[in-house]
Amino acid sequence: MKLFLKYGLMLLWSIVLSVTISGCIDTSSGTIPTVDLRTSTKFVNLANLGTMNVNVDGGTVASVGYGVASDYLSLATGVRNFVFTYSTRVDTLTTALAHDSKYSVFAVYDPLNGDTIRTYNFIFERRTYPGTQTYIPQAALVRFINLSHDTTAASVSFKFIDTVAATADILQSAIGFGTATTYYQIDIANSPRFSVYNVYRDTLAARVALAEGRSSVVLFGNKQGNTLQVKVYKED
16 A cells, blocks of 8 residues: 555656646747837927938938928837937937837927927827727827927917817817827817917917828927928828
């Protein structure tokens, strides 16, 4: 009986060990699989200095004219080294990008506004996990971003207009520099429009039509110097 128990225990331990060993990772090759985490990023040149060249981690990724946005680029996540060049002017910065995310990077500078340095605004759009819904079909999803230091437009109002149901109009006021509103949504069937006003109630953009999808309406430049612009940058 004791002999039976002894051999029984040995058999049980051999089964346990075989299961444990078969479940281990083979590291004999010295290679551990890595996960390639990415970020979707576009660059928008709102620096009134001509073409902006963008270099990330030592490689040129985009060349962008004034007021223009690059395509979305797939960049490695984590801490990245950025170099922005305008002819002889060069700016360098280091910042971290989150994985499975989408960004717009706005370069802002207009000497007519008294700007003495160029600023870079990394503005988050949304997460990009598989299966994430970008927007509701047949709807406009839009936000407003004020990137003008102009004293006549330093605090603006953004009106999101539903032309079918006027009671659904949304007005957000006192939007200072560097501020972004939340995203607003209106069905495309209701012909959505937007208007932008400055602190003197001057109309900067009036009843501009919006398309299906996610977008940002951006104010930049200088009103007195005739460089002030309002543009819609498509996101999704």
